[in-house]
Amino acid sequence: MxxxxxxxxxxxxxxxxxxxxxxxxxxxxxxxxxxxxxxxxxxxxxxxxxxxxxxxxxxxxxxxxxxxxxxxxxxxxxxxxxxxxxxxxxxxxxxxxxxxxxxxxxxxxxxxxxxxxxxxxxxxxxxxxxxxxxxxxxxxxxxxxxxxxxxxxxxxxxxxxxxxxxxxxxxxxxxxxxxxxxxxxxxxTVRAPDVPAPYRPQRISVPDEHRPAFFASAAASLAAFAVLGLFTSLAPGFVAGTLHHPSRALAGLVTFLVFGAAAGTQVLLRGVTVRGQLRTGLILMGAGLAAVSAAVWLPSLPLFLAGGMAAGAGAGVLFKGSVSRVAGMAAPGRRGEALAGLFLVAYLGLAVPVLGLGVATRFVPDRVALLGFAAVLVAVCAVAARGLPRR
Incomplete structure (x- = not known):
């Protein structure tokens, strides 16, 4: 049509x-x-x-x-x-x-x-x-x-x-x-019912029989969104201040590269198994966070860009794998509720770790706060890795 x-x-x-x-x-x-x-x-x-x-x-x-x-x-x-x-x-x-x-x-x-x-x-x-x-x-x-x-x-x-x-x-x-x-x-594309059902908020549930796997996926999603939140909030400040590159166009380019890597990697790895996506995402994101942390200490803009792209790529494929995993483990009638639980944890990751990083910068130098932020997310990724499916 x-x-x-x-x-x-x-x-x-x-x-x-x-x-x-x-x-x-x-x-x-x-x-x-x-x-x-x-x-x-x-x-x-x-x-x-x-x-x-x-x-x-x-x-x-x-x-x-x-x-x-x-x-x-x-x-x-x-x-x-x-x-x-x-x-x-x-x-x-x-x-x-x-x-x-x-x-x-x-x-x-x-x-x-x-x-x-x-x-x-x-x-x-x-x-x-x-x-x-x-x-x-x-x-x-x-x-x-x-x-x-x-x-x-x-x-x-x-x-x-x-x-x-x-x-x-x-x-x-x-x-x-x-x-x-x-x-x-x-x-x-949706025909509204003649008699609308009573309103209720989106229900949230966790599959009882898969709780360890669900929480591992949720931890991975939290870390992925925290990385993306970093590059849409404080990363331009690090580029302008710590790395001494105040160009606004450059600040926009950094975020473009990170999210572009997240989108592109999702597309490139769409044929890979869910387990492969999760493992690849964890490795890329951990390596990227390590590179970004090292870049603000050296300082090195090229290393910061490379680390940001690796972290963004890992975050993108990690979240995609987590969504696929939770959707696959949930019962068909409760899939939406299970995914709602995953999104809740993911969006908490978008807010809480970045807010914690902002609080930390009031008491310690920015580069120290970023190092702590990266260390926490790597630890979360390690916990998530332990819950990956064995087969």
Missing amino acids: PGHRRGFWVIAAAFATSMAFSTVPTPLWTIYQRVDGFSTFMVTVAFTAYAAGVLVSLFLAGHISDVLGRRRVLLPAVLLEAVSAVVFLTSTSLGPVIAARVLSGLGVGMITATATAYLAELHAAARPGGGRARPELVAIAANLGGFAVGPLVSGALAEYAPAPLRTPYLIFLVLLLAAAAGVAFVPE
Whole structure:
């Protein structure tokens, strides 16, 4: 069906644009620190506010598109991202920045599951019998690819365009409004029931018979998200301060390389067994964290970039393997609940370790705090490795 085929790419574009917007502030944190006096700890608070918004939205509204319809949830979510952009444009002080980050997190929590399901259903309608590989690949590209492109664009705009704390948000506000206009005309794929069921939050459960394996997967996901959180919050500060490279474009490029490696490795290793993905992810992430820690002590920008890409690649494939493992071990009727438990731990990893790193920088030098952060994550990976399946 032509409408469903066009709609597929419209939703992919809206998905990627929304994910990209959520990482727009990444190369701008150093400007907030210089212009508005943000400390490293304040940056982590603003970042944690985003993660908290994602968590709340994911479990209160991330599943309601199954009942209300995909478009009815995705369109308001994209518009919520646009409202976040407007708040960013109103002020650069901490309060509005935190509010904008919360709004962005609420929108992303609604978008992630809804857009992924929407893509699968539009593809099935346009190409019956076409399989799931294409929509899954596009969803990965839109999700992690969007995360990668956002800081690359905002870093370039901040470096070469006027008003670095305004121009990136203004550009993405226009893109988000255009994405919302496109979503409004995409065919709906879910028929709302005549009598809607009573609302309930997303249920969370852990498979009783697989608790050790589940917690090992959850620990791996926590470590993976903590690494990605580092490169969307404090890494630009390390590049500008400890490594003495203040270019905003470079700060955006660092995050682009990390998320690009995460997305690319997922695609390259999609044919590898789940056990192989988990082991490869643990090795890459541990080696990458070690290289990043060494880079800030030497200091060495090339080593920092190489370590970031290795850590990002490991985080991407580790999370993909964890999702596949939990989905495979859970009973079909409780798969969504089991995955909700995994996402809960993963998004806690996005917030808590990075916040702890921000607190640590108030008492010890940044490079010492980063070394401790890496050591904790390597220890978590070691615990997760003990729970890997033997066959």
